[in-house]
Amino acid sequence: LETIPCCMKKEKRAVLWFRQDLRLDDNEALHDALGHSKHIIPVYVFDERLFKGTTYRFGFPKTGKFRAKFILESVADLRRSLQRLGTELVVRVGKPEEIVFNIAREAEASWVFCNRERMKDELFVQDQLEKKLWSIGQELRFSRGKMLYYTADLPFPVSQAPDNFASFRKEVEKMVGVRKPLPTPDSLLPLPSNLPAGNMPALSDFGHAPFKADPRATTDFKGGETEAKERLHEFVWQSAGIKHYATQRNSLLDENASSKLSPWLAQGCISPKTLFHEVALRAKEEKGTDGAQDFVTELLRRDFLRLMGKKHGNCIFNKGGIQRRPDRTLTNDSSLFMRWAEGRTGAPFIDANMRELNMTGYISYRGRLNTAVFLSKELKVNWLMGAEYFESLLLDYDACSNYGNWNALMGVGSDPREERSLNILAQSRRYDPKGEFIRLWLPELAALPDDRVHWPHAMSDGEQRSFGLTVGDDYPLALANLSR
Numbered sequence: 122l123e124t125i126p127c128c129m130k131k132e133k134r135a136v137l138w139f140r141q142d143l144r145l146d147d148n149e150a151l152h153d154a155l156g157h158s159k160h161i162i163p164v165y166v167f168d169e170r171l172f173k174g175t176t177y178r179f180g181f182p183k184t185g186k187f188r189a190k191f192i193l194e195s196v197a198d199l200r201r202s203l204q205r206l207g208t209e210l211v212v213r214v215g216k217p218e219e220i221v222f223n224i225a226r227e228a229e230a231s232w233v234f235c236n237r238e239r240m241k242d243e244l245f246v247q248d249q250l251e252k253k254l255w256s257i258g259q260e261l262r263f264s265r266g267k268m269l270y271y272t273a274d275l276p277f278p279v280s281q282a283p284d285n286f287a288s289f290r291k292e293v294e295k296m297v298g299v300r301k302p303l304p305t306p307d308s309l310l311p312l313p314s315n316l317p318a319g320n321m322p323a324l325s326d327f328g329h330a331p332f333k334a335d336p337r338a339t340t341d342f343k344g345g346e347t348e349a350k351e352r353l354h355e356f357v358w359q360s361a362g363i364k365h366y367a368t369q370r371n372s373l374l375d376e377n378a379s380s381k382l383s384p385w386l387a388q389g390c391i392s393p394k395t396l397f398h399e400v401a402l403r404a405k406e407e408k409g410t411d412g413a414q415d416f417v418t419e420l421l422r423r424d425f426l427r428l429m430g431k432k433h434g435n436c437i438f439n440k441g442g443i444q445r446r447p448d449r450t451l452t453n454d455s456s457l458f459m460r461w462a463e464g465r466t467g468a469p470f471i472d473a474n475m476r477e478l479n480m481t482g483y484i485s486y487r488g489r490l491n492t493a494v495f496l497s498k499e500l501k502v503n504w505l506m507g508a509e510y511f512e513s514l515l516l517d518y519d520a521c522s523n524y525g526n527w528n529a530l531m532g533v534g535s536d537p538r539e540e541r542s543l544n545i546l547a548q549s550r551r552y553d554p555k556g557e558f559i560r561l562w563l564p565e566l567a568a569l570p571d572d573r574v575h576w577p578h579a580m581s582d583g584e585q586r587s588f589g590l591t592v593g594d595d596y597p598l599a600l601a602n603l604s605r
């Protein structure tokens with residue numbers, strides 16, 4: 122890299138390593154880096170292990186096509202925003218601990234700044250990078266940009282955080298305020314002229330063919346901070362989303378029933394603090410709504426699962442979870458698993474949800490709950506297969522939220538009382554009363570009347586003929602009898 126001109130000799134440089142914080146607004150690491158140096162080198166590395174590798178146990182693509190595309194869009198948006206401020210985003214593909222290290226060494230940076238991550242893949246990378254930087258007298262400085270509440274503001278150390286959400290919420294909400302979002306810089310100095318910014322990779326570089334969004338998707342999930350702000354505006358101000366959140370959030374077809382902000386939150390395109398303050402503003406105008414309160418509770422649940430991940434470590438990824446109590450009756454039956462994954466179980470509510478996931482990368486909380494319980498309680502299949510499948514496909518995959526929720530449902534989470542057994546047929550009738558969601562994703566059942574679409578197996582042969590459907594031929598026989 123170019124030698125630093127004499128007039129700048131005393132100015133130290135800082136590398137800003139973007140990770141799952143792909144935004145400029147309220148970005149702790151950016152703010153901290155600017156507090157130390159005006160000469161910032163912003164870098165993003167597509168980690169080849171995450172974008173080209175497979176999940177640990179069952180070999181699904183580690184980052185499926187929906188999330189890969191979303192992240193590419195988010196990084197491109199970040200690059201455009203940095204260009205508007207006068208600089209560039211350095212983009213590379215490879216191992217961040219090597220690439221960020223080389224850039225920091227060659228630029229003679231004094232520090233690398235990044236937002237701290239908590240779980241195993243990310244910890245491995247940040248630990249390796251830190252060791253390498255120490256070896257040349259440079260430092261990795263961590264900021265905390267992920268949560269609604271700063272751990273430093275919590276009324277307990279992470280190691281003593283309450284293990285159940287109700288107590289956690291009670292202790293936190295009444296004692297701690299949510300800090301204001303940090304300001305966004307107006308301009309930044311350009312990169313050293315001999316540091317090439319690098320080209321953006323294409324989806325095909327990660328082994329995925331280009332694809333078009335399924336028109337049935339509730340939401341057009343396009344990555345980036347710009348899109349995140351638009352989605353927030355739509356949910357909070359332009360629609361009645363937040364107002365009716367408390368009563369409508371389980372609706373399966375309405376885009377504004379819930380925020381659909383999870384993919385942007387997971388990649389850090391928007392911060393939970395920003396959401397909190399925007400929602401609070403709306404609630405003030407509306408003179409308070411239950412919707413705002415319930416929405417903030419979910420952001421708090423996200424914090425809680427993150428703290429549980431930190432407190433209990435990698436056991437959330439094991440069959441026995443935080444409780445270390447594996448259910449040994451669960452099997453790795455791949456044919457049952459494939460029927461579940463492909464949406465061919467013969468349980469329409471489950472199949473509709475799994476096909477939505479396969480075609481869009483998103484399913485609702487209700488969908489996740491029912492499909493997870495069906496896999497483990499009805500099919501008796503190892504829940505880790507389901508969790509890894511979600512990890513691969515979900516647009517909003519987040520290690521703590523995904524494995525934390527699976528732990529809770531399986532009764533092996535921090536609070537074992539959360540274990541769920543559900544009447545899936547009753548759930549189907551309650552949350553999709555007219556069968557519209559099922560018919561949308563299972564066109565083979567489109568002709569069935571409302572009282573048959575949830576459980577076509579109850580129809581006689583004659584009735585099936587009258588609707589032009591043969592169960593076992595046009596639609597699979599049921600793997601589990603949900604009507605018992």
Ligand SMILES: Cc1cc2nc3c(=O)[nH]c(=O)nc-3n(C[C@H](O)[C@H](O)[C@H](O)COP(=O)(O)OP(=O)(O)OC[C@H]3O[C@@H](n4cnc5c(N)ncnc54)[C@H](O)[C@@H]3O)c2cc1C
Pocket residue numbers: 370379380381382383384386387416419420422423426484485486487489490493511515517518519520522523524526527
């Ligand atoms: C088996 C299972 C796996 C899950 N995996 C993930 C995951 O990988 N990533 C993820 O973000 N969420 C996960 N969830 C939680 C939840 O389903 C999604 O956060 C939610 O459906 C996202 O839609 P939304 O943005 O419209 O949520 P909203 O209802 O609008 O909620 C607002 C935000 O709060 C957070 N949130 C809401 N519910 C939960 C919850 N139960 N746990 C943690 N955070 C929550 C999300 O960040 C969400 O965007 C999982 C739930 C289950 C049951």
